[in-house]
Every structure is written in structure tokens, then in C-alpha cells.
Amino acid sequence: MYWTEFLTVALIHLLAVASPGPDFAVVVRESVTHGRRAGTWTALGVGTAIFLHVGYSLLGIGLIVSQSIVLFNALKWAAAAYLLYIGFKALRAQPAKVVADDLHKEAGVRTARGAFTSGFVTNGLNPKATLFFLSLFTVVINPHTPLAVQAGYGIYLAVATAFWFCLVAMLFSQQRVRAGFARMGHWFDRTMGAVLIALGVKIAFTEMH
Numbered sequence: 001m002y003w004t005e006f007l008t009v010a011l012i013h014l015l016a017v018a019s020p021g022p023d024f025a026v027v028v029r030e031s032v033t034h035g036r037r038a039g040t041w042t043a044l045g046v047g048t049a050i051f052l053h054v055g056y057s058l059l060g061i062g063l064i065v066s067q068s069i070v071l072f073n074a075l076k077w078a079a080a081a082y083l084l085y086i087g088f089k090a091l092r093a094q095p096a097k098v099v100a101d102d103l104h105k106e107a108g109v110r111t112a113r114g115a116f117t118s119g120f121v122t123n124g125l126n127p128k129a130t131l132f133f134l135s136l137f138t139v140v141i142n143p144h145t146p147l148a149v150q151a152g153y154g155i156y157l158a159v160a161t162a163f164w165f166c167l168v169a170m171l172f173s174q175q176r177v178r179a180g181f182a183r184m185g186h187w188f189d190r191t192m193g194a195v196l197i198a199l200g201v202k203i204a205f206t207e208m209h
Helices: 003-018 022-033 035-065 069-091 111-126 128-140 147-172 175-204
Strands: none
Touching: 003 147, 003 175, 022 035, 022 069, 022 111, 022 147, 035 111, 035 147, 069 128, 069 175, 111 147, 128 175
């Protein structure tokens, strides 16, 4: 019954998570500087932080919908404007420049806790993630979808995020891969930009149920 909604959530999340951003940068940095183990713990930190966003999104949207259309519209326009802003900004993304020194750093000592915390804090304090998830749970996911189903979406988003960044850590612990991806990363950014613009427009025309 909810497969269409789930697939939409999964697709938007895939395009967003695949685009280079703060999370991507910190996982790459940890992987290149300290090796695959540190990169993997950082990826797990990023994935765990998703539960924060899912939690307040579930609680926040329920409060907004139950309170007033004024609050709903305030969030709607703020989220739409922000998503359009970062969407157009992403469309203008240029190929990244690879600094040679960054590709030749030797692996250093890095504790699992330090790497995990780095990923968790980076994602947890990312304002883009905050508005992205809040808008995702506002528009794509129907407020009337059972809370248990929405929670299931949240678990998927967290696991999928951690899995993706574990793959990133595995790839970018190999130096030559980072140089190659840096030349193509802007296309991921542009793809996400188009998706976010479409989501922003959808939000702008969404009415309270």
C-alpha cells in the first residue's frame, strides 16, 4: 500500500546522499587521512545522526499539522525557499580541484570514537539535512501515513545512509579513486539540484490536508 511513497522517498534520498556535501567531505577526509577503518566509523556516525532528523521530523510535522495552517504555511514556504536556493546553487556546481598533498597523506592513528563522533556531529548539525528531512516528511510522506510506517522509512534512511558512506570510505581509502571522482562529483551535485528544485516547487504548492 505504501510502496509508491517508499520508493519516492528512497529515490530522493539516494540522489541527495550521493551528492558531495559536508557528510561526503568528512568521510572522504577521514578515509584518505586515516584509512578505511576510520572512514567506516565516520560513515556509521553519519548514519546514526539520521535518527535525530527523523525523530524531530516525525514529532514536528505532527505538531504543525495539528496546530494551525499558519504554522504549516510558514514551514512550507521556508522549506521551499531553502530547497530552491540550494537546488539552484547545486546546479551551478563546478568540478572540484584535487590538491595533490591531500592524496598522499599517510594513514594516521584515529580512534573509532573520534571518527564516529566526527561523522555524527557533521550530519547532526547540518542545517541542510534538517530542512531536507523536515520537508521530506512534510510533502513526500503523507501526514496520515501510520507512525510505524514512517518510522520504518526512517530506519531505512539511516541504514541506507550508513551503507552508502561505508562504500565511500572503502573507495576513497584508495587514493586514485578520489582523483577520478573529484572530476565527476559536480554531476551528482547538479542532479541533486534538479531534484531539490522539483521538491521545493512541490512544497510551495502543497496545501494542508
